[in-house]
Amino acid sequence: MKASLALVSVALAFVPSALAHYRFTSLVAGSTVTDPYVYVRQNTNYNTPVTDVTSTDLRCNVGGLASAANTSTYTVSSGETVGLALDQPIYHPGVVNVYLAKAPGNASAFDGSGSVWFKVYQLSATVSNGEYTWPDNNLGQITFPLPTALPAGQYLLRVEQIALHVAQTFGGAQFYLSCGQINVSTGGSGTPSPLVAIPGVYTGKEPGILIDIYSTATSYTQPGPAVWTG
Ligand SMILES: *[C@@H]1O[C@H](CO)[C@@H](O)[C@H](O)[C@H]1NC(C)=O
Ligand SMILES: *[C@@H]1O[C@H](CO)[C@@H](O)[C@H](O)[C@H]1NC(C)=O
Ligand SMILES: *[C@@H]1O[C@H](CO)[C@@H](O)[C@H](O)[C@H]1NC(C)=O
Ligand SMILES: [Cu+2]
16 A cells, blocks of 8 residues: 555656646735645645535545644734635636634634634636636635624634536535634624534535536526625
8 A cells, every 4th residue: 555655646746737736725914925834724635625515524624623733823913815825826617715713712723613604705707608707717826805894813714616627416526625724813893694514504516516617607606605794
C-alpha cells in the first residue's frame, strides 16, 4: 500500500497544474493573504472534492474538524473584506457560497455542529441565450465585505465552490471547500439568519446541484439559504 501510494504521489507531481484540482488554502483579510493552513483548517484529502452532502466532511472538508486546534484565528473588524485564497484558480464551472458560524468560545475549539451557519456571500450563475455563465471561472480568491451588523466574536468562515461539470447525476457535484477562523474584534448588533446545519443544508437534489449544465439553460437557482446582509 505504501509503495503504491508513493507512486501515486510521484505521478501527481507530473500532472500539469491545469489538470489538478484546486484548494482553498489561505485566509485573506484586507490586502493581506496569509500563509497556507495557518488560519485555514488543513484537510487531509489533498485536493479531492467532497461529493456526499450528508457527510460531516461537507462542514470543513476531510480532516477539517481534527485540525481545528492546530489552526490560528485571525482578528478582523466587521465591514472588513475577508475571504479565502486558492492554491490555483478555480477552473471547473460552478458557483460559490460563503457561510459563517459563530463559535460559543474559541473558533479553534468549535466543531460547527448544529443549526449555526448563515450565508454571507454568493456567486451565482447567470443565463443568457440558453447558456450559463459561471461567475467564479479563473478566480484565485473569494473575498467579500463582512456585514457591518455582524456581532463581535469568533467565527468559522466556510467557503465552498460547487463544481457542476459532472453534476447531471446524483452525487456528481463536487464541493471544494475549507474553513478559516476569524475573530471579529469590533462588531455590530445584527441577528444573522436564516441559520442552517452543515451537513443538512443540501439534499443533493436541488436544481442548482443536480443539473446538466450542457443542456439548454433557462434559469439557475442558487443552492442554500438567502444571504444575510446585516
Ligand atoms: C500545524 O499547522 C502547521 C502550519 O501552521 C503545520 O506546519 C503543521 O504540520 C501542523 N501540525 C499538525 C500536527 O497538523
Ligand atoms: C480560548 O483560548 C484561550 C487560549 O488558549 C483560553 O485562555 C480561553 O480560556 C479560551 N476561551 C474559551 C471561551 O474557551
Ligand atoms: C479577538 O479580538 C479581541 C478584541 O480585539 C482580542 O481581545 C482577543 O484577544 C482576540 N482573540 C483572538 C483569539 O485573537
Ligand atoms: Cu477537478
